[in-house]
Amino acid sequence: MKQNIVVFTGAGVSAESGLKTFRDMGGLWHEYRLQDVASPQAFERDPATVLRFYNERRKAVLAARPNAAHEAIARLEDKYSVVVITQNIDDLHERAGSTHVIHVHGEILKARSSADQSRIYTLKGPLIEIGDLCELGSQLRPDVVWFGEGVLHLEQAAQHFSNADKVLAIGTSLTVFPAAGLVDYAPPTAERVFVSPELQEVPRYYRFLQGTAVETVPPLVARWLSH
Structure with a gap:
């Protein structure tokens, strides 16, 4: 056995x-304010900035080996x-x-519904755009755990x-x-x-x-x- x-x-x-780390010196938190890109409140306030941040991360992941x-x-x-x-x-x-x-x-190469977290989708490309919706009509978001989430x-x-x-x-x-x-x-x-x-x-x-x-x-x- x-x-x-x-x-x-x-x-x-x-x-x-x-791939850049979030917490090391020179990591991503030094370029972006945490509260602007990694919380449900940030996504509600400015979804375009949050999606752009994760789109860039996703491109980096796809290019990495x-x-x-x-x-x-x-x-x-x-x-x-x-x-x-x-x-x-x-x-x-x-x-x-x-x-x-x-x-x-979570997994950056997947998206999920912002209304129903059980609805998860494998992305076909590097981008989630404003207007990309799930079947419920809700905006898609990255399938990653943000601060304040379980x-x-x-x-x-x-x-x-x-x-x-x-x-x-x-x-x-x-x-x-x-x-x-x-x-x-x-x-x-x-x-x-x-x-x-x-x-x-x-x-x-x-x-x-x-x-x-x-x-x-x-x-x-x-x-x-x-x-």
């Missing part, structure tokens, strides 16, 4: 594919039962070959963590809750590894590997696959 691995990824993994860390994570499926739980809204894990990805903060699939993600034999957390600041709290659901018997380029507070019982995802994850995956 295959062991269960949970891989928990944050913006640091996508940053190595050239999976990096060596994404590809190494996908290779874990050769030996293990793997669930990738990501805070990232891009599709780079899927494009690298991971087959079970849970997006707790994180997606949280109970399902917590269950995967609690059943894990190994947990690999990469490129996350662990400052965005409630998703950051998921690392604490790993059982005491699990091997737990935390990868970050900077020294920061490491979750309890996690082994810290300092380095970028591209530097650190492929060798770790190679060791796990060889055991």
Whole structure:
């Protein structure tokens, strides 16, 4: 029976594919005011600006390519039962070959109804424009979690963590809750590894590997696959 691995990824993994992070110095929040682009109130007040912001992010995602860390994570499926739980809204894990990805903060390549959040649509291109409506006649918006909105699939993600034999957390600041709290659901018997380029507070019982995802994850995956 295959062991269960949970891989928990944050913006640091996508940053190595050239996608700007929201929170790092020089990240997107320094170019845009948070309240102007990432809340339901902002969308109600100025939907055109919000849609334009996410259209630019979507173009960047479509132009980006999976990096060596994404590809190494996908290779874990050769030996293990793997669930990738990501805070990232891009599709780079899927494009690298991971087959079970849970997006707790939504997916930028999808749109959803602003009236009924269960109505979700895969976009055929990079743009959502004013006047793009769902069947209910309501404006489409990005299928991403904004501030003040509930994180997606949280109970399902917590269950995967609690059943894990190994947990690999990469490129996350662990400052965005409630998703950051998921690392604490790993059982005491699990091997737990935390990868970050900077020294920061490491979750309890996690082994810290300092380095970028591209530097650190492929060798770790190679060791796990060889055991």
